[in-house]
């Protein structure tokens with residue numbers, strides 16, 4: 076076996092092989108895949124092989140589309156049998172809410188470019204004449220997907236990879252992985268040692284065991300999952316066409332034709348059963364092509380439902396049962412990207428629909444490894460979207476919930492309680508008693524809206540019964556004063572003699588020179604694209620306080636700490652949990668705070684975009700005069716444990732001004748009225764500050780910084796797409812992000828976020844469109860829930876208080 080490789084991939088299932096093939100396609104052929112058994116002998120060989128296109132998440136839909144484009148070609152590319160069946164799929168809807176969702180997914184499909192039609196019961200019966208459509212109101216018919224033989228397809232991708240020069244060694248287990256002093260990895264195997272620049276954990280259900288070799292944890296819980304194949308069905312015997320793969324949420328099952336038999340798979344809704352329960356949930360190293368005992372009882376109620384739908388199957392006996400293991404993550408998306416805290420140690424695991432996803436995951440992870448970035452937004456896949464809060468208990472609870480809800484409809488606004496609360500502030504209970512409805516952000520419970528009259532949200536894709544509640548919160552902030560607990564921000568202190576020079580090197584904007592100065596800055600990749608956005612405050616000569624998005628805590632800590640060069644005197648400290656943050660915003664915020672502090676708050680002494688250490692009600696605060704809602708206001712960062720004291724004082728002093736609690740939905744409404752971009756949605760690794768129209772936050776004159784050269788290139792060449800601010804002629808539904816934008820009946824862009832602006836009473840969106848359509852005044856159309864609405868490109872300045880008079884006031 077070779078002793079050096081640029082990349083070693085541990086695991087030869089669909090995920091590892093998908094990556095191997097795409098690394099080779101990218102031109103990296105010095106790649107070695109190590110498999111302890113035969114290729115596919117983990118979860119891959121026994122999968123049912125379905126490859127759906129219908130996915131409600133934009134990035135995941137792109138990933139599935141890669142597979143459905145590649146798999147049909149693989150057999151002719153390699154000569155290896157793949158058994159691609161392009162029979163399409165139909166997902167059934169029995170509720171109006173599901174139909175709404177179909178419309179949303181249909182918007183996504185149109186932009187990505189796979190065929191999908193929302194069809195009625197008659198059409199469903201025409202395509203699948205055996206189905207009883209009682210209670211069905213619609214079907215989402217995807218025409219470009221189907222099913223494959225997973226083992227054959229994986230072997231074909233392996234063949235394609237080795238044809239390009241990549242290497243595979245089978246029956247050779249990786250027994251240890253060690254980091255060498257020079258940063259390379261020593262991969263110890265049963266048959267020798269390989270030194271590699273990059274190591275990828277693609278070990279499926281064994282992923283925890285492999286990551287533990289490098290003292291790292293992965294949030295994966297392995298479940299059992301079963302599908303059943305019946306005896307042959309007479310009606311299928313001499314039928315030319317195959318029925319599509321049916322996905323039936325009312326039964327929580329998928330079913331299809333397997334030659335002349337039926338194949339029925341069940342996601343039990345009453346329980347998710349962990350795999351290897353007697354072994355702490357993890358397989359032994361000897362586990363190879365392992366299946367578990369069938370459990371008919373577990374699936375009986377689901378089967379009854381399927382037989383009602385497909386009566387021709389009710390007399391058929393069961394020929395075989397496959398009960399195998401699947402890895403699930405807390406949010407059911409794969410773990411695709413760098414492992415937190417490690418350099419060049421990557422994860423390509425945690426895929427619960429890994430047959431469909433293997434090729435697409437491989438493609439985008441290969442781009443990331445080779446080019447330092449992928450062409451799709453990786454935020455929902457990056458393993459660092461989980462932190463230490465995603466421990467074993469959390470992961471199991473979330474993953475089990477994800478499994479039982481595999482076919483459930485997830486409407487925007489839904490709050491899934493499994494595993495919560497994971498991270499709370501000392502104000503958690505107090506706010507809950509005041510009606511706070513929380514959402515989860517990187518494990519934190521973050522206030523979303525306040526139910527003052529006890530109402531519960533009626534979930535919908537359209538404006539619903541909390542529309543007016545959010546409007547009232549916005550009014551309270553805008554006309555009086557509001558308080559928001561927003562401690563979930565990630566917070567870092569960067570200090571040391573070289574801190575300023577370091578930050579000027581890693582961020583595109585110049586760091587504030589004056590003490591108390593505040594700057595918005597972006598950390599770019601070498602390709603000039605956005606990695607993160609930070610609000611940087613200079614708190615002393617050699618110390619800076621950085622605020623970044625909650626979900627970026629691990630990513631940003633890695634990005635900062637891993638950028639320190641040898642000899643640089645810089646220290647990066649994650650202080651997220653030490654500092655609480657209360658935001659006080661609104662026209663009365665100054666008067667309110669003046670009652671609680673002796674410090675000067677007037678604009679002559681405490682200007683917008685500056686910070687000071689002040690005492691508020693006796694609590695020491697790092698007060699920063701910024702906010703995301705466009706009103707006069709301060710962020711009060713303070714010792715976390717003193718939050719109840721500070722909040723109590725604010726409420727008491729604020730009662731004379733009609734103070735309101737507000738939450739993240741009100742913030743979203745107000746931030747879009749200011750045209751502020753959101754990291755992860757509007758600002759992603761797919762784009763640079765030029766496309767995002769953020770050049771004013773880039774200082775090309777200050778000297779070199781990471782990504783400068785590439786960014787200058789992008790600026791000089793011009794960009795193909797540009798961020799625009801849209802005024803949407805919406806009816807009762809606003810953009811959510813992912814909606815296609817049309818000009819002259821052609822898709823020319825996609826929305827990245829949207830909301831209703833309650834202060835201005837306008838439905839607004841941010842979108843990326845082809846540059847020629849980005850001029851103010853340009854008339855476009857945006858498709859919201861399959862309804863084309865007019866949209867006008869706005870002048871790129873806030874629709875609310877364009878001169879920032881309120882912020883400066």
Ligand SMILES: Cc1cc2nc3c(=O)[nH]c(=O)nc-3n(C[C@H](O)[C@H](O)[C@H](O)COP(=O)(O)OP(=O)(O)OC[C@H]3O[C@@H](n4cnc5c(N)ncnc54)[C@H](O)[C@@H]3O)c2cc1C
Nearest residue numbers: 086088090111117118119123124125249279428429430431
């Ligand atoms: C019954 C059932 C039906 C399913 N149906 C579908 C479906 O229709 N569509 C779909 O998309 N998905 C389906 N799945 C899920 C799918 O099987 C998995 O998501 C997918 O196989 C995961 O692929 P993987 O490469 O991550 O893991 P695996 O296929 O398990 O590959 C990991 C590999 O790593 C190897 N390995 C582990 N540790 C080491 C080590 N130390 N050294 C060397 N090698 C090591 C293992 O031997 C294994 O071969 C189904 C799963 C089940 C159980």
